[in-house]
Amino acid sequence: MSTRAESSLISTSLASASSLVLLQLVSRVFTFVLNQLLVRLVSPQVFGTAAIQFELLLSTILFLSREGTRNALLRAGKGILTWTPIQANVALLPVLFGIPITIISTVTYLYASSDTTTSQPHFTLSVFIYALAAFCELLSEPLYIRAQNELRFDVRVRIEGTAVFAKTITAFMILVSTSPQLALVAFAAGQAAYGFTMLLGFLYTYVGSAEYWPKKIPVNAHGNTKFVYFDGKLLSLAGSMTTQSVFKHFLTEGDKFLVSRLSPLEDQGGYAVASNYGSLVARIVFQPIEETARVFFSKTLSSETSAKKEGTDNLKTAGNVLSGLLLAFSHLLCLLVTFAPPYLPLALRLALPSRYLTTSAPAILHTYIYYIPTMAFNGVLEAFFASTATTSHLRAQSWWMVVFSLMFVFAAIMFTQNLGLGDSGLVWANVLNLWLRAAYAWRFVRGYFMQKGAKDALSLWKCVPPIGVLGAFILSAVVTRTTQSLYQSKPLTIPGQLGHILVGAGCVLGCLATCFLLERSTFRQLHSLLRRR
Incomplete structure (x- = not known):
């Protein structure tokens, strides 16, 4: 990559990060205000069903269908911002695989739900609306991936911002204008409005470009032209990342899995409120930083050895960016651990509705003091890993993900049952799990820089x-x-x-x-x- 191209990529990445932070800020402010109203309009049982169980169903469908393909296509070309027919074919995989995943996930959830949960008014209808909303998002995925690969973050910011507004207004208007019996339907309709808005927004942006069946592409192989649907290496990378996403999804959402199965609906509502409050900073700041870091590292670095001078310059730049992010997160950890515990009781009294003060929400929010910076460290380190790891590295990490999954389950049982921490024990188990994953990614990152002959580009002392x-x-x-x-x-x-x-x-x-x-x-x-x- 030339110096000019590299500079353009970094400036674009920085601009995208600020745009995504702004998007998350606006969307989370809307969501936060909505949740503040919702927790006063609906019971903890309804809020727990919608914010824990329905959101878990939605994230399962979306994560398993699209995560691996998204990450693989970001690495389709180092520094290349064009969109090719072979990439377009691979981008259709979330839609094609999303159909069976949506059906299987929805039927499994309905079958596994308890009688207490299914007895709520319009429960089954709400589940089907959530499934429809998820599939609408998947239909927009090929065009979303194209916009990401072309670094058209302005498109994403505009469409997602509109979709969040549509979701917020739809859910709120139904809740305040209809019977409480339709509370679950209101949440589902809001999510459907989000999915439809995403789909319509990307269809409008790329008008005439949406196709939902792969085409044969002519490629030159040793002087002969043959027609293929997919690039073998890219497809293999997408497959490896998709397989890995199964374990990653369980580790990311494991606490919600266990809460939805083990806790009564009222405590699920408290857990959902605590999660919404506690993850506010993480979603506003850290999620955009993680996404932008993944784009930047994917386009700056390659798993293949590049030219000596170019490779050294890119490695130093990547090392400086990663060190700066980790140093900032270290300061955040110090700030939260120092000031949050002595002032959290006052904050909870002022922010939480009184009915939630008797749920698990206060105890869970205490654990978020340590959970938030842990998410930050793990997010950016795994972003680097996902951007540079080879297929063999991904395969090795998948095995370790199995180990981390077993350790998470063991820790969750120990913390919640043996130590009597209740639902907050699940968050502590997540903290332990994320630190293990971050340590694994750190070990890979250090090895990566040493293998490339740039061991001084990143060190632990630069991050403390x-x-x-x-x-x-x-x-x-x-x-x-x-x-x-x-x-x-x-x-x-x-x-x-x-x-x-x-x-x-x-x-x-x-x-x-x-x-x-x-x-x-x-x-x-x-x-x-x-x-x-």
């Missing part, structure tokens, strides 16, 4: 704040926990906890000032890198 910064956070942790104990007898209101709040604000400013003073050189390097691009 200096001792002075860590000391400032430790001192702040002691001070804020001291004031928390002093204000323990005061009411959990802003006036009652004002002194505690002011101390926390002062400590936050002190930590930020320390970071700025001790890490100016790091900030300058990152700023210089971004300015050059």
Whole structure:
């Protein structure tokens, strides 16, 4: 890749990251406001069914149908932003495989649901609407993948933003204008509005380009022309990533699987509320960063050895970007562990409806203090892995995913049953699982840079704040926990906890000032890198 092309790719990636963050911010604000209203309009049982069980059905259909193909097509060409007929054929796989996956997942869910769940009004109708919504999204997938590969993030931001708005308005209007008996249908109709809007938006953008059956493509093989449907290497990569996505999906959504099977509907509602609150930052910031990192690393790096100078430059750039992200996440971990525990009780009292304070929601939100940065570390490291791993690496990781899955189940049982942590034990099991996956990906990343002769491009010490910064956070942790104990007898209101709040604000400013003073050189390097691009 030329320097100019590389610079263009980085600037495009940075622009896409900011656009996706803005998209997530707007969509999550809409969703957050909607959820704030919904938790007051519907019972915890209904909210748990929709936000845990129906969302789990939806994510199972979508993840298993499209995840492997998406990641494989991002690597179809290093730095290539064009769309070829062979890529278009592979992009149809989510639709073709999505049909049986949708049917099997829906029937399995209906068959496995408990009598308490299925006895809710219009339950079966709502399930079928969710399945239809999922398939509408899959119909838009080939065009979505094309927009991603062409780095047309403006298209995605516009269409997804409109779809989130349609989902929010549809669900809310049905809830406030009809009987509570239609609460589940309202959630389902909102998801259907999202799926239809996604499909119509991409059809309009790529008008006349949508085809849903692969075509034979002429290719030149050793001087002879033959007609094929798929590129063998690309298809093999997509197959490996799709197989791996089965384990990855279970590990990602394992807590919801277990909650939906083991917990009563009321606690599922509390778990759903906690998940929506706790993952707000992760979805607004970390999800766009992870997606953009996957695009950037896929287009910048290759599993094949490139030219010496070009390869060294690309590796240094990739190492700097990855180090910067991991360093930022290290600061986030310090910030959350230092300040969240002493101020979370007040935040919960102010934000959670009173009926959810007696559910598992408060305990689960405590665990999100550690779960959020863990998701960040794991997300960007696995993005690098998915962008650079060969088929043999993916096969080896799949075996380790099996091991991680068994360890997750064992940890979930230990934490929830033996240690008595309840539903929050599932989140702790997820934290352990994500750290194991992140450690595996880190080991691969370090090996990748060493194999390419750039072992200095990334090191653990580049990703950890200096001792002075860590000391400032430790001192702040002691001070804020001291004031928390002093204000323990005061009411959990802003006036009652004002002194505690002011101390926390002062400590936050002190930590930020320390970071700025001790890490100016790091900030300058990152700023210089971004300015050059």
